[in-house]
Amino acid sequence: MPDLGKKVPKLQGVTGDGSTLKLDSLKGQWVVVYFYPKDNTPGCTNEAKDFRDLYPKFKKHRAEIIGVSRDSVKSHTNFASKQELPFPLVSDPEETWCNAFEVIHEKVLYGKRHMGVVRSTFLIDPDGKLAAEWRGVKVPGHVQAVFDAIHLRERASHPSPPAE
Template sequence: MPEIGKKVAKLKGMTGDGSELKLDSLKGKWVVLYFYPKDSTPGCTNEAKDFRDLYPAFVKRNAQVIGVSRDSVKSHANFAAKQELPFPLISDTDETWCQAFDVIHEKVLYGKRHMGVVRSTFLIDPEGKLVQAWRQVKVPGHAQAVLDALAAQ
């Protein structure tokens, strides 16, 4: 798990459009990396739409937004198209990204325990260092809070 002020891991993954994205290829830009449990579920859809709606403001601040979940490339392609998302979604089926950022934990849903992605967001500076982390995120107002944190840098 990356620590505040330390460089994040050099990760790469497939996006919903089938291209490969390397995290270290974004040096020189701020990166908003958000992890979410599942495409097309209500909370995840609302979170994606909030980042979508604020995307122009992130771009003005030299930031790239990236969503990550364990869904397939095809699922991401469908989700991104349906929600008109202007940013990439990483398909992390092997959980490499999730493990690097320590976002898979035991969760309880309807009384049953399972391992799942805990909604989390990470702000990475243009040098590739972790600046801020939000864990166990509640969706309402979160994208704006991330934008506000970026604006304060």
């Protein structure tokens, strides 16, 4: 896991549309990488819809969003289509991305212990460095907080930020 202010690893993965996404190909813009446990579950669906609904504002601030889970490419294709998601979902069944960002932890569900994805979000700056992280995310208000973090950083580095 990269420390704040350090370069993030060079990762790539297959998205729901079958294309390969290389994280370092997005250098030059803000990148939001959010990890979620499972497609088509209530919390994950609400989070994806929140990112979808604010996506135009993110794009206005030169930010791309990437969702990551251990679900299959087919599952991502169906989920993205059903929810009309305009951003890529990376399929990570081998947990390459999950391990790089250290989001797999022991969880307890119905009294049973298992290793699962802890809902987490990472903000990568245009230079490819980790700018912020949110772990153990609660969905309500989270996407707005991520957008606000980008907006504040933009205002700090540019006297005239893009209009909202």
